Amino acid sequence: MLPVVNQLVNLCDDGLGQYCHWGTTTQDITDTALILQIRDALCLVEKDLKSIAQSLQSLAEQHKNTPMIGRSNLQQATPITFGYKVATWLAGIHRHLVRLDQLRPRVLVGEFGGASGTLATLGSQGLEVQSLLMQELGLGVPDITYHTVRDNIAEVGCFLGLVTGSLAKISMDVKLMMSTEVAEVSEPFIEGRGSSSTMPQKRNPISCNFIHACAAGVKLQVAALLDAMVADHERATGPWEIEWIAIPEIFSLTAGALNQANFMLSGLEVHEANMRRNLNLTKGLVCTEAVMMALANKVGRQKAHDLIYDICHQANANDKSLLELLSDNAEVSQNLTVDQLKQLLEPERYTGLASVMVDKLLKQIT
Secondary structure (H helix, E strand, C coil): CHHHHHHHHHHCCCCHHHHCCCCCCHHHHHHHHHHHHHHHHHHHHHHHHHHHHHHHHHHHHHCCCCEEEEEECCEEEEEEEHHHHHHHHHHHHHHHHHHHHHHHHHHCECCCCCCCCCCHHHHHHHHHHHHHHHHHHCCECCCCCCCCCCHHHHHHHHHHHHHHHHHHHHHHHHHHHCCCCCCCEECCCCCCCCCCCCCCCCCCCHHHHHHHHHHHHHHHHHHHHHHCCCCCCCCCCCHHHHHHHHHHHHHHHHHHHHHHHHHHHHCCEECHHHHHHHHCCCCCHHHHHHHHHHHHHHHCHHHHHHHHHHHHHHHHHHCCCHHHHHHHCHHHHHHCCHHHHHHHCCHHHHCCCHHHHHHHHHHHHC
């Protein structure tokens, strides 16, 4: 900073050079410059988040009634819709946009406090000068000097950690759904992209891999940024400099993750036929909760649960038709007809309020 100040002083031939750096300190300049950079960078983040939200909104609306299997512990659970799955991703992205609006007034605040932050060199005019400076820069006026109270800077890093965490969650789902045996979605196809150097048939989840890696890097730097908060007294001995490493790295990696997510989601290929195939993979077992709850109205929930559990075990062990086993069971057949059982075992009838929830979310965020 000192060489810059000396150059400015020498370039001011009209006598104003003596007032260069008057009453301020190096950290005031560095902090304010950082905030100006953060302001511009957050605009880019917002633009990408809105683009991602738009892609997710389109997918959610288009597929709100497209049935697929929900998964728990990597096992088939109960039917959902793909639009519902996408809408849960969208809700997280929308919350990030809300968070961004909320953090700006706290973060986009300049610094001008002098040696110990008290503006002692400017006397009674210190706060007025500070206010006019921030007005000229288009930044908020600090409530009080924050030289060594860095929660505002850490908040930016944590926010971007949350953003990339959400993107990594989406990438995790997509790459699992891209596995050969599942094949429910694919990243956009570009000639040569995703192929293996030795296995031409492969279509690797390239964007998902990059997003995951970027998010992991951000998480590490966020931890460093939180450590930078532990600063000593009114001007610190070193934790402040951690920010110089962490903040650029966090923004750069976040930009990479956002770029890859934008590309992937804007052209995501959805394979509805494979979703249907996987939904029918267990020949009705994914709808046993529906059967259990219908039977519970007649015999009680726990009894119904134990009975259906045993029948499911028989179906798995002997590779028998679930409908046949249910129909052959005396207690089940006494309470539910074959036609009722057939309807209960239709996956698309047991997606709950998935499509309603999608409509509710889309209405709230638009």
